[in-house]
Amino acid sequence: MSVFEEKFFHDIVAFRKEPLKSSETALVFVWQGNDLSPAAARLDALSGGALSAWLAGHKAFKGKAGQDLLLPAPEESGFKQIFVFGLGKKETFDGAAAEAAGVKLSAALTRAALESVSVYTEDDGDRLSRENVIRLLIGAGLAAYRFDRYRMPGDKNGDQESESDAPSKVPLKRFDVLTDEKPAAEKLWAVAKAELAGIYLSRDLGNEPANILYPESYAEIIREELKPLGVQVEVLDEKKMQKLGMGGILGVGMGSDRFPRMVVMRWKGGKKSDKPVALVGKGVTFDTGGISIKPAAGMDEMKMDMCGSATVVGTMKTLALRKAKANVVGVVGLAENMPSARSYRPGDILTTYSGKTVEVLNTDAEGRLVLADALTYVQKTEKPEVIIDLATLTGAMMVALGYDYCGVFANNDDLWTEMERAGKASGEKIWRMPLDEIWRKDMVSGIADLQNLGKMGRYGGACTAAGFLEHFIEDGMPWAHMDVAGTAWVRSNKPHCIKGATGFGVRVLNRWIENRYEQ
Numbered sequence: 001m002s003v004f005e006e007k008f009f010h011d012i013v014a015f016r017k018e019p020l021k022s023s024e025t026a027l028v029f030v031w032q033g034n035d036l037s038p039a040a041a042r043l044d045a046l047s048g049g050a051l052s053a054w055l056a057g058h059k060a061f062k063g064k065a066g067q068d069l070l071l072p073a074p075e076e077s078g079f080k081q082i083f084v085f086g087l088g089k090k091e092t093f094d095g096a097a098a099e100a101a102g103v104k105l106s107a108a109l110t111r112a113a114l115e116s117v118s119v120y121t122e123d124d125g126d127r128l129s130r131e132n133v134i135r136l137l138i139g140a141g142l143a144a145y146r147f148d149r150y151r152m153p154g155d156k157n158g159d160q161e162s163e164s165d166a167p168s169k170v171p172l173k174r175f176d177v178l179t180d181e182k183p184a185a186e187k188l189w190a191v192a193k194a195e196l197a198g199i200y201l202s203r204d205l206g207n208e209p210a211n212i213l214y215p216e217s218y219a220e221i222i223r224e225e226l227k228p229l230g231v232q233v234e235v236l237d238e239k240k241m242q243k244l245g246m247g248g249i250l251g252v253g254m255g256s257d258r259f260p261r262m263v264v265m266r267w268k269g270g271k272k273s274d275k276p277v278a279l280v281g282k283g284v285t286f287d288t289g290g291i292s293i294k295p296a297a298g299m300d301e302m303k304m305d306m307c308g309s310a311t312v313v314g315t316m317k318t319l320a321l322r323k324a325k326a327n328v329v330g331v332v333g334l335a336e337n338m339p340s341a342r343s344y345r346p347g348d349i350l351t352t353y354s355g356k357t358v359e360v361l362n363t364d365a366e367g368r369l370v371l372a373d374a375l376t377y378v379q380k381t382e383k384p385e386v387i388i389d390l391a392t393l394t395g396a397m398m399v400a401l402g403y404d405y406c407g408v409f410a411n412n413d414d415l416w417t418e419m420e421r422a423g424k425a426s427g428e429k430i431w432r433m434p435l436d437e438i439w440r441k442d443m444v445s446g447i448a449d450l451q452n453l454g455k456m457g458r459y460g461g462a463c464t465a466a467g468f469l470e471h472f473i474e475d476g477m478p479w480a481h482m483d484v485a486g487t488a489w490v491r492s493n494k495p496h497c498i499k500g501a502t503g504f505g506v507r508v509l510n511r512w513i514e515n516r517y518e519q
């Protein structure tokens, strides 16, 4: 959901050449030091210099990033009011700064409770470029997200800092971006809008609690969301997986009354003869740790252990919405990791779909068992050209890189180079991590083919987990593993994202696919 009454920010945005007569507010951008953008300068001229006179006399407003000022508009302008918004330093204004400004703009619009806004965004040198305006809109869209499905209607401010006097839903109905190059702007916006819709879905899925979102219901939601968009959705239930011999995902799900599912999503926007890209996601709908149970404190957060899969689902939505010219198959392994009389135990030996056996040394290292079967399945049935998997796989990943960088383990330098480029362009931060036979060998068991725990215990935990997954990648298959444990979730409200799921990965994957197949 969104802070804007019943609509999403990305549904409110439109591009026009001229403002509508009914538009009440002109939004103009001002650089730090009250340097007027060309549009602001025009409005200033129209008002006989009233705008610059106002700004000159103002003690606090200096055009700093995120500062805003609401002024009455001159009669001749046709607007009721002018909303002046600071973008900060012009010299350093880039995509990232634009996105950050958009985040602040979202908060400012919320506070001001405006209804219809016309935004003047004339290209101001290369700083307020079309790309940067789109990034600004993305920032505003990201920040407008709320998860308020479970709140009383009168309490939908979504501001989880209790005792807030923030207004509830905001009446914004139109956000018109004025531009002379409508088609070019709309083309860029179509991609960004599809991304926002994919991120919103990914966040919603991540935020849903595990009593609502469990493998069976999750599979149904995926079907409902993606089928109408032209994505083929196939669901493997527990019987089918038993027949196939998927002992990894079934072993993890054994302790739960909610049976596992594997969902395959196919988007065929590319040439018929082209092999697909495979996106694989960990979808542990709740991770108690199983018999190797986790401590009580903070366990509620483990409803987020399906965020890798949610990013895959969100990305499929984005690709379908923007009708990507690429063949992409998504596979998500959905299971709930619970302790019970039927649970798998430490010491158990599971036979995975690949045929490789795994000695379970810790039932809390379950994600890799789910992924093993999903990775094998996608290679056997879809013959992909390249695979990227996403998983909230290890706490060790957070120890290594914290919350802002996602670690990427890639077995192919070209693939990593492509991903790095997509990361930079999309604003999602990724960092290469090492794969080494040291860790691959570290996962070999004394009595089975593999064990699910490294021999150094917690040390290098993200690397040993990746080393485990590598055993399930066929020789020569380009593959990258993204451990999103730190980046998939924010632990306290941030300006760009409320506490909860972030939808991390949708943007980097979408951009990577666009660069790879559609340039």
Ligand code: BES
Pocket (backbone or CB within 6 Å): 287, 289, 305, 362, 364, 365, 366, 367, 392, 393, 394, 395, 396, 453, 454, 461, 485, 486
């Ligand atoms: N889902 C967790 C990893 C995780 C922890 C994600 C915290 C997000 C926040 C994963 O299944 C897990 O429990 N990993 C263990 C592995 C260990 C037993 C080898 C871990 O990281 O402690």
Ligand code: MN
Pocket (backbone or CB within 6 Å): 287, 289, 363, 364, 365, 366, 367
């Ligand atoms: Mn676990």
Ligand code: ZN
Pocket (backbone or CB within 6 Å): 284, 287, 305, 364, 366, 367, 392, 393
């Ligand atoms: Zn887990």
